[in-house]
Each structure stands twice: as structure tokens, then as C-alpha cells.
Amino acid sequence: MEFIIFIGGIVILVLVLKLQSRVQKLEQLVKSGVSERKAEPSYQSQPQQFETQQPATSKPLLDYIRQQLKGGVSKEEIKNSLIANSWQATDIEEAFNLIISSANLSQPVVVPAQTGPTLFEKFVAWLKEDWLLKLGAMLLLIGFGWLTTYAFLNNWIGPMGRIALGIIAGALFILLGWWRIKNYITQGGIFLVLGSTTILITIFAARTVYDFFTPFSALVVMFLSTAFVALASIKYNSRTLSLLSLTLAGIAPLLTKSPITDHIGLFAYLFVVTIGAIWIVALTGRRELTTAALIIISAYSAPHLLSPSSFPLVDIQKLLLFAYAFAALFFLTNTAGILKLKDKKIIPDLITAAGNGLFLLVWIMTAAQDEWKSLIIAAWMVIFAVGAFLIFKIAQRREPFYVYAGVGIAMLAAATSAELKGATLAIAYTIESGIIALIAYTILRDIKIAEKISLLLIGPVILSISSIASRAWATSVIHKDFFVILILGLT
Structure with missing residues (x-):
């Protein structure tokens, strides 16, 4: 009986979809009919009236009234003067009406500037679009879960x-979504995500409850289901589907329930997912996928870093190599994207560039050997600095230059702190801050930017407080604290 009710629910859902499509077509026909029937008498009535009435009014009379009005003469004075010169009052009044109506027609319409919708408004708009389908998909998923639970019990x-x-139900949902997305992107996308999610939950239940599949085979099946959603996002250029497919692919490793976590295999899988995301970015231009991929990798890296x-x-040192690979991949992708989009918004690329630098720096400071930290950071600092210079010279945009230069400065500070301590660290920071401001002025030729960059000296000033309050001043003048203050003052 329950199975018949479940099948009946599916049939009703299909009928609702067909009815909804008919209603949408009817709405489109009604809108098109209304737009065609919209006449333009309100825009033509007054000009026609002007054309029909203008011959009845003398052109010299109209010119005289316009000239007097421009000179600041009042309507009553003009009217009395014309009546004194044998003009009829009706002709004068008609001339005034024509002048006023023509002035109103020539006045431009001011359209108030409209601000874009907020994130909440976008979500509400998305929720209202095909809300019956979204509700039906949710009820269908609940009903399927209830039916299977009842059958299992x-x-x-x-x-x-x-x-x-x-698995069969998930595959059927995916096939239904692929069929519907050809005509209705939202409906088809919902069924595709529903099918992929069903497969992920089923594989998770198979691993957790019955210990079916191996962790590797379970991950492969889940990855293939998410890859199908990603393929649909490429074919139909859907941002939502691409983000959801990447999210599902990122969640998949958590659902394998592996008895022993293979960290190397996990990061290798994430590297494949990242390459897939970058491939989608190259085909569709959805650069926010790169940022989303970086967030997923950072989330999986957090336990190792904290x-x-x-x-x-051994695993930490091997994962550091993966961190280098991820950083290089994101760096090349961002650089290519910024160079390609010379006159467009590059906010996702800038966020990814800054996050990539921070991600790499934290990994190096956490996992690299102490004797190699400064050299590794210095090497990556040179890479980011060269990237900043090349982007500025080729694209002539300052935003990526600031971001890449900021990452390079942070790496320089980290490398310096890894090698020096105390007064020598304060002296090194002072010299570096002065050189950075000088280099920025040499490249940008902007004294205001150089002045802002010189605010980096706040760090050396804070470090020099201990030198100012040092007890060494009570015994002598020439000592290490003296040179800290001297170099800071000269800079």
C-alpha cells in the first residue's frame, strides 16, 4: 500500500510539473499580448494636439511669448501688453498652453538609481521560483526516506x-534531472542535486550500517555522481550547479567511514577535485569556484595545522608538498584570470590570491623544518613579488599588485622572524619597511601610496619600545638599543 502511495506521489508530481509548464507558457503569452497592445497615445497625444493647434496660433505670437518669458516677464504683463496691441485673449491663452505643454514634453524623465538586490532578497527570489517543485522535491525525499525506513523495519x-x-533511485533522479534541465534549468538542477545527494546518503549508509564497499570504491561512486552534476553545470552554464557539485565532492570523503584515515590519499583526491574545479572555471569563467575549492582544502587542512x-x-611533511602543489595551482590560475580579465571585476581572484598566500604561509610555518623555513618562505616571496610586478606591468591594474605585494611582505616578515630575534629583528624590520616603501614608489610613481606603505614602520616602532625603555641607557650610550633607535630615526 505504501509503495502504491509513493508511486502515486511521483505521478502527481509529474502532472504538477506539466501543469506548471503550461501555466508559465500561458503567462508568457499574456505578457507578450499585453506588451503588444500597449499603445502609445500618452506619448503622441500631446504632440498631435500641438500639431493640430499650432496652425491656429501665430508663430510670431509664440516666439514673442517665449522671448518675454526667458527675459523674466510675468504672464500677466505679457498678456496685458498683447491685449493692448489688439491680440485676442483666447489666442494668448492658447499660446501659453502650447508653450507649457511643449516644455513638459521636452523635460527629461529622471529615473531613480536602483540598487542591486541583497543576498537575502536573492535567496527569497530563488525560493519563490518554482516553489512547488522545490517543495515537491523535499516532500519526495522525505517520503522516500520514510518508505525505505518502514520497509527496512x-x-x-x-x-x-x-x-x-x-542507488537506483538516485540514478533515476539524475536521469530525470538531465531530461528536465534541457527546458527548465532550475527544475533539472534540483533533480540532479537530489539524485547525487541520494547516492551519497545511500553509500554512506552502506558503509556505516552494512560495511558494504571499500572506502576507495565508495569515494569513486560518490565522486562520479557529483561529476555528473558538474558536467551538467558546464553544459548549461549554471553557477549554482557548479558550486553544489564542488560542495558535494568536498563532502564525499567524510561519508566513506574509513577505519584508517589515509591523509595522502585524501589530499590526492582533493587535488583531483581542485583540477576539476579549475577546468570548470576555464570553460565557464566561474572564478568563485577557485575560492570555494580553496575553502574546502583549508577546512581539511585545519586539523593538521591546529x-x-x-x-x-612523515605525513605532515608529505602533505606540505601537496600544499606547495595547491599554492602553485591557485597562483597560476589567479594570475591567468587576472591577466585575461583586464577591465572586469576580479574580486574573487583577489580573495583567492590573499587566501592562497595565507594558506601557504601557515603550512610552511607549521610543517616545514626550522632550518629550511626562511629559505622556503623567501623563495615563495620572490614568486609572489615577481607575479605582482608582471601583473602590474601587463594588466596595468593596482589591485592585484597590492594583494600579491601584501602576501610577499607577509612572507618576508615571517622569514625574518624565523631567523632573527630581539634588537636585530627590530633593525631588520625597519630596513625592510623602508626598502618596501622605496620600491613601491619606484614602480608606481605615486608618493601617496608610498606614504601609506611606510605605515609598515609601525611594527618596528612597537618593537623598539623595549629598546627605548632599556636599562642599558643607564650605563652607556653606544649599544644595540642605540642602533635600533638610530636606524629607525634615519628610516
Whole structure:
């Protein structure tokens, strides 16, 4: 009985979809009919009236009234003067009306500037679009879960049959979405995501409850389902589908329930997912996918960065190599995107560039060996500095220059702090801050920018407080604290 109700629900949903499509077509026809029937008498009535009435009014009379009005003469004075010169009062009044109506027609219409919708308004608009379909998909998913749960509790279906039923249902949803997306992108996208999510939940249940599949095979099946959604996002150029496919691919490793976490295999999988995301970016131009991929990788890196002692040292050092690979991949992608989009908005690229630099710097400071930290950071600092210079010279845009230069400065400060301490660190920071401001002025030829960059000296000033209050001043003048103050003052 429950199975019949479930099938009946699917049939009703299909009928609702067809009815909704007919209603949409009817609305489009009504809108097109109304727009065609919109006549333009309000825009033509007054000019026609002017054309029909203008011959009845003498042109010299109109010219005289216009000239007097421009000179600041009042209407009553003009009217009395014309009546004194044998003009009829009706002709004078008609001339005034024509002048006023022509002035109103020539006055431009001021359209108030409209601000873009907020994020909440966009979400509400998306929720209202095809809301019946979204509600039906949610009810269908709930009903499917209830039916399978009821069937499982009564042992109607065995373990293998249950998992097979879930995978088949997910595949059918994906096929239905692929069929619907050809005409209705929103509807088809919902079914595609619903099918992929169903497969992910089914594989997770298979691993958790019945211990079916291996972690690797489970991850492959889940990845293929998300890859199908990504393929649809490329074909139909859907930003929502591309972001959802990347999100599902990022969640998939959490659903494999591996008894032993293979960190190397996990980051290798994430590297493949990142390459896929960049491939979508290259085909569709959705640069926000790069930022989303960086966020996913940072989330998986957080446990290793926050508690490195909880993981084997060998794994941490190998994962550092993956961090280098991710950083290089994001750096090349951002640089190519910024150079390609010379006159367009590059906010996602700038966010990814800054996040990539921070991601790399934290990994180096956490996982690299102490004797190699400064050299590794210096090498990456040179790469980011050269990238900033080339982007500024080729694209003539300052925003990416500031971001890449800022990343390079942060790396320089980190490398310096890894090698020096105390007064020598303050002296090194002072010299570096002065050189950075000088280089910025040499490249940009903008004294205001150089003055702002010189605010980097705030760091050396704070470090020199201990030198100002040092007890060494009580015994002598020439000492290390003296040179800290001297170099800071000269800079």
C-alpha cells in the first residue's frame, strides 16, 4: 500500500510539473499580448494636439511669448501688453498652453538609481521560483526516506536490496534531472542535486550500517555522481550547479567511514577535485569556484595545522608538498584570470590570491623544518613579488599588485622572524619597511601610496619600545638599543 502511495506521489508530481509548464507558457503569452497592445497615445497625444493647434496660433505670437518669458516677464504683463496691441485673449491663452505643454514634453524623465538586490532578497527570489517543485522535491525525499525506513523495519527488503534501491533511485533522479534541465534549468538542477545527494546518503549508509564497499570504491561512486552534476553545470552554464557539485565532492570523503584515515590519499583526491574545479572555471569563467575549492582544502587542512603533533611527522611533511602543489595551482590560475580579465571585476581572484598566500604561509610555518623555513618562505616571496610586478606591468591594474605585494611582505616578515630575534629583528624590520616603501614608489610613481606603505614602520616602532625603555641607557650610550633607535630615526 505504501509503495502504491509513493508511486502515486511521483505521478502527481509529474502532472504538477506539466501543469506548471503550461501555466508559465500561458503567462508568457499574456505578457507578450499585453506588451503588444500597449499603445502609445500618452506619448503622441500631446504632440498631435500641438500639431493640430499650432496652425491656429501665430508663430510670431509664440516666439514673442517665449522671448518675454526667458527675459523674466510675468504672464500677466505679457498678456496685458498683447491685449493692448489688439491680440485676442483666447489666442494668448492658447499660446501659453502650447508653450507649457511643449516644455513638459521636452523635460527629461529622471529615473531613480536602483540598487542591486541583497543576498537575502536573492535567496527569497530563488525560493519563490518554482516553489512547488522545490517543495515537491523535499516532500519526495522525505517520503522516500520514510518508505525505505518502514520497509527496512519490517524486513521487506534485504541489505543489498536496500542499498541497490537507494542507488537506483538516485540514478533515476539524475536521469530525470538531465531530461528536465534541457527546458527548465532550475527544475533539472534540483533533480540532479537530489539524485547525487541520494547516492551519497545511500553509500554512506552502506558503509556505516552494512560495511558494504571499500572506502576507495565508495569515494569513486560518490565522486562520479557529483561529476555528473558538474558536467551538467558546464553544459548549461549554471553557477549554482557548479558550486553544489564542488560542495558535494568536498563532502564525499567524510561519508566513506574509513577505519584508517589515509591523509595522502585524501589530499590526492582533493587535488583531483581542485583540477576539476579549475577546468570548470576555464570553460565557464566561474572564478568563485577557485575560492570555494580553496575553502574546502583549508577546512581539511585545519586539523593538521591546529594540532600537528596529533599526526605522524612523515605525513605532515608529505602533505606540505601537496600544499606547495595547491599554492602553485591557485597562483597560476589567479594570475591567468587576472591577466585575461583586464577591465572586469576580479574580486574573487583577489580573495583567492590573499587566501592562497595565507594558506601557504601557515603550512610552511607549521610543517616545514626550522632550518629550511626562511629559505622556503623567501623563495615563495620572490614568486609572489615577481607575479605582482608582471601583473602590474601587463594588466596595468593596482589591485592585484597590492594583494600579491601584501602576501610577499607577509612572507618576508615571517622569514625574518624565523631567523632573527630581539634588537636585530627590530633593525631588520625597519630596513625592510623602508626598502618596501622605496620600491613601491619606484614602480608606481605615486608618493601617496608610498606614504601609506611606510605605515609598515609601525611594527618596528612597537618593537623598539623595549629598546627605548632599556636599562642599558643607564650605563652607556653606544649599544644595540642605540642602533635600533638610530636606524629607525634615519628610516
